[in-house]
Amino acid sequence: MTETLPLPLTPISKAQQTSLVNLVRRAAKTEILPRFRNLSAHQIATKSGPQDLVTEADEAAEAMIARGILHLFPNAVVIGEEAAAKDPSLRQTAAQAELAFIIDPVDGTWNFAHGVPLFGVILAATRFGKPIFGLLYDPMVDDWVIADDQSPTMIAGAGRAPRPATVSAGGTLADLSGVIHFHLLPKDKQAALAPVLPEFLRTGSMRCSCHEYRILAQGGVDFCLSGVLNPWDHAAGVLLCQQAGGHVRMLDGSEYHIGTEQGYLLAAANAETWDRIATALSPLTQ
Structure with missing residues (x-):
């Protein structure tokens, strides 16, 4: 009987993580930032209610990021916020997947659609529903917070050396x-x-x-x-x-x-x- 070896806890190499960062940065540069404060009314729609918005930037960025992820990880399950809004079953498909990527192409869409420069791109990877990689990208500043489940959280940006992130001391x-x-x-x-x-x-x-x-x-x-x-x-x-x-x-x-x-x-x-x-x-x- 052949022994089945367990997958590594984080099946995403540092080189692949760098590729994911660059993919998100390209999507922001080509699909998100050119549309910021440049949207017409017909380019903004509602989903579950008047406060739940979607724009052309959300849809275009999600499509670009999803394509790039599947090029890097052809066997992964990839879902985005906009795709899941159309097919809610994708959420449980991702939860059961050995490797899934989850995209929020423009997090803070209400801010984005109203010209408030407080929005970002979120990318996560999960293994059977548990997060193993996370990226929080700020397109306005071109920096990101990143970690995997075997490494400390770091803050990095274009032309800047990474530095560790640390939570507060808490208190009463x-x-x-x-x-x-x-x-x-x-x-x-x-x-x-x-x-x-x-x-x-x-x-x-x-x-x-x-x-x-x-x-x-x-x-x-x-x-x-x-x-x-x-x-x-x-x-x-x-x-x-x-x-x-x-x-x-x-x-x-x-x-x-x-x-x-x-x-x-x-x-x-x-x-x-x-x-x-x-x-x-x-x-x-x-």
């Missing part, structure tokens, strides 16, 4: 600043959570998961909470937070998996801070 609730996607919660959960918010130093939202996770991984905020579990928003950021020293779990204590569609995802600076925040947020699970 009164000292914590964080991201809460309050407006995306059901109305009854908003009412339950509202009395808790004054216990924190500051809470808010950037309408852009790319930059919210970037700032979390660099220690600018202490936590991120979301009740909308789209994998294109979270898979890369979860890994980057963990590899920068943070602690990430679903609010029920389970590990993050891209196939999970219900619940609350909490990423925090460390396990002790996570526990404090989770206790304060208990009204969400009652």
Whole structure:
């Protein structure tokens, strides 16, 4: 009987990671930035509601990145936010795949469509639903935060030496600043959570998961909470937070998996801070 050897934990080499970075940068240069503050009304459409937008930049960038990934990894499953919006079953296909890539071609589309220069490109790779590679790219500055599951989170950019990213030291609730996607919660959960918010130093939202996770991984905020579990928003950021020293779990204590569609995802600076925040947020699970 021939022994089957296990796949490496991260089947993406550093050279391939560099190719992925360059692919995302090219897509931003050719498909995203030329359309920023240059969109006509007919180039912007809605999906699930008036706040959920899609533009020609989203669709063109996703198509270009998907083609490039399949050239590098012809046996991988590749899904993007826009493709999954048309075929929701793609999400579970990716969750079960040995190697899947998940693309958010323009994260922060509402900002992008309204001329706000706070948007990014998110790319994640997963192995059977668990993140193994993450990239958060800022097209406006041409820099990126990157990690795989065997390496620390790094910040790099054109012409600049990479440097490590480190989460904050955390602390007590009164000292914590964080991201809460309050407006995306059901109305009854908003009412339950509202009395808790004054216990924190500051809470808010950037309408852009790319930059919210970037700032979390660099220690600018202490936590991120979301009740909308789209994998294109979270898979890369979860890994980057963990590899920068943070602690990430679903609010029920389970590990993050891209196939999970219900619940609350909490990423925090460390396990002790996570526990404090989770206790304060208990009204969400009652």
